[in-house]
Amino acid sequence: MRVDLVPDDPWERVAAVLPPAPERRHRHPGRLRVPHRAALAGVIYVLRTGVAWRDVPAQAVGCSGVTAWRRLRDWTEAGVWPRLHAALLTELRRADLLDLDDCAVDGSHVRALKRGDHVGPSPVDRARPGSKHHVIVDRHGTPLAVTLTGGNRHDVTQLIPLLDAVPPIRGLRGRPRRRPRRLFADRGYDYDKYRRLVWKRGIKPMIARRGVAYGSGLGKVRCVVERAFAWLHQFKRLRTRYERRADLHQGLLDLACSIICLRRLRKSF
Template sequence: MVGRGELTDKAWERIAPLLPDNAGGRRWRDHRQVINAILWKLRTGAPWRDLPERYGPWKTAHERLRRWTMDGTWQKILDEAIVKDDAVGEVEWIISVDSSVIRAHQHAAGARKKGGAHIRSKALVVDGECLGRSRGGLSSKIHLAVDARGLPMNVILTGGQAGDNPQLIPLLDGLNVRRDGPGRPRSRPQAVVADKAYSHPSTRQAMRERRVRFISPEKTDQIARRRAKGAAGGRPPVFDREVYRGRNVVERCFARLKQFRGLATRYAKRAAYYAAEVTIAAIILWLR
């Protein structure tokens, strides 16, 4: 019987073929049991040492998380989930973007400055250990791009003090969904929807150059400067209120991700491991 928060049979059938085989040595503990252990840790936010006995040794689960973070297995599974949905036309390419500050627990501090883990991933960008000081104290920030259904397409992790607008182009650059068959990967959305934090003339120019429809309200100071120039200020940018109403899907996605208590507060010292945990939660959202 499947326990609460564990992999369903349908989800397991999709990801089992994507998991690495044992390259040699002793026989690996059952992959499904280990993934369920990692999901329990994410769902509860408890320390590894409190892992229930039914999931096996906590060190095994932690080592599998580390190993598959380093070789990009988690990102491979997420990419495959997106590709399969896009192949049947379920991915809706109106992309909404936003960010959320994640308070870091005191256990997240103190990582060694040298020898940090690197994550092989096109979607999760790890810059140092991604810890910074914001109004809430020591924190990280998740920058998220979702499709029109609110499913995660790309994520970037930064320190909590980082601005939103500088991460928009890197978020879009990470949208590279290969075809389930011949053809080049798809990377250009139909439209990008963002709040005022992303409204800047340079951003709008970049979107025009990419031939991407950009829907974001102007800031008050930008409106004032444009009007002060008179006719030289040009026309106001086109703003589609109807499409902008759908931007709340990214807020709803953050709410679903933060149901995993291990994500709502950052406990991991290494940014690579926290980024991998975000990827695992995203996989679960895609497989539901």
């Protein structure tokens, strides 16, 4: 197994949220089960390089691509990635590396080469099949939540689901924090209905107005969400959607967000 894919420090955090391996049968035990760490290395290898699962170099990584895919499926269905992301956000807040007062939202199109759930004709890609990544970030660009929809869904439809998807973030004394004080967004979110819904949640909407000349000054605060998309799409498996199953692509998105949080805590991962 390549040690640089899953170093010791991040592995301790990941192992804490992984489900225990099933006990081996006494009669007809079969082959030895691939260790979780080697399977995670295979998943991260695909996430970083974007290769097909069948092209994972088993000798270099430590497991075959099929095994890595099956383990990704099992962990996604068990809800491992949201728990890992929430635990890392808590650790960031405890270390004073999270600023939840100002948050920003946006969406980004990706091409979907295979049919599946949450795929639709993309209005920015000549109606080719595509999906959308929607993300909400803190003042530093750390992703707090990410959702997946079809390429034909409007960004504003995911504004409230994104706010609701932010997990309760602990780390400091008092109630867990899950709502920002101010929410920044571009003109695509300029709808009075959604402004009222944001206000009802006790959040001040800082949304650019349509028909107003550029230069509102919101861009200097909202630019962090564009940087977050650049961080996410450094993982080549996320630049183009290959997974038919939407939950597996969502799982890779959550894993990428967790890796970004780990990089904030540990620069070398």
